[in-house]
Amino acid sequence: MAGARLKDVAEHAGVSIKTVSNVVRGNVRVAEHTRQRVLNAVEELDYRPNASARHLRTGRSGVIALAVPELVQPYFAELAAAVIEAARAHDVSVLIEDTGGDPAAELRVACGLSDPLVDGVLLSPQRLDQATLARRDRRVPLVLLGERDYEVPADHVLIDNVRAAHDATAHLLARGRRRVAAIGFQSDPHFTTSQQRARGYLEALEEAGTAHDPRLTPLVPAFTRTDGQAAMRALLALPEPPDAVFCFSDLLASGAVRAVYDAGRTVPGDVAVIGFDDIEETHFSVPSLSTVAPDKRQLARLAVDALLARTAGDPEAPHTTLHAAHRLVVRESTA
Incomplete structure (x- = not known):
């Protein structure tokens, strides 16, 4: 069926539109047999979620961006997995960007230009300087990750x-x-x-x-x-x-x-x-x-929660710096 809608999938699967929405967005609270029925209907009707329509209807797309310098680095790969897990708890999807540490790419992501539909951006900058970042278009909520010292209007999540x-x-x-x-x-x-x-x-x-x-x-x-x-x-x-x-x-x-x-x-x-x-x-x-x-999971939760609070609340509210925990793990190399 060309241009199948959420309603079409629901009728085909014999479930409510809300149930289809939960399955499409990865909500795990749907019974397995129901989830499979919905997925079969999605495949048979070749349904594709329309993020643009959702954005126009609600003002939010349910998608945030995470930008890191090098996704090939294990730390950033593991952090990305933690961010996806934290976002999934809010029925939010994550778009991953690899900036390569290029300041122009970092600024582009910070301004929300990598995807006009994202609700907000989590950015781990490497070379983006404070003066340039301070001049960015602030229409897209931004949360900074990592240890760079910035005095800019953005929430910041880091460890000590x-x-x-x-x-x-x-x-x-x-x-x-x-x-x-x-x-x-x-x-x-x-x-x-x-x-x-x-x-x-x-x-x-x-x-x-x-x-x-x-x-x-x-x-x-x-x-x-x-x-x-x-x-x-x-x-x-x-x-x-x-x-x-x-x-x-x-x-x-x-x-x-x-x-x-x-x-x-x-x-x-x-x-x-x-x-x-x-x-x-x-x-x-x-x-x-x-x-x-x-604590990568805590760091991810703090960042996602801060970004979603910013997208749902007052964009001009005071910005905060949040600290995630760390611990020393002693193994054989120093035992």
């Missing part, structure tokens, strides 16, 4: 990166390690995540009365396994190599562990290693990786 990095470094010092290196320092001022984790690392050293040795904090271009491996190789080549390393991401830590083993040394025997993000592979690596675990 400084405290989290401090906790990871303090954990290594408490294990009796004395030459604690850090992999993740960057010179680019846009990478606030690196700056904040560096600050937490340095604060923990100072608190323990340990002097900072700049040779133990090599710069890296990005948070990848390859960069972690290269930085660890350089550290092991020092006359006095480190006995512990705090890596600003689990991918950096994975590369660092590989370099330690390539050098004929052991983790944690010769070098204790801790990462950041608690991505899934940390549970299964050998040794399993100690890490800082941001």
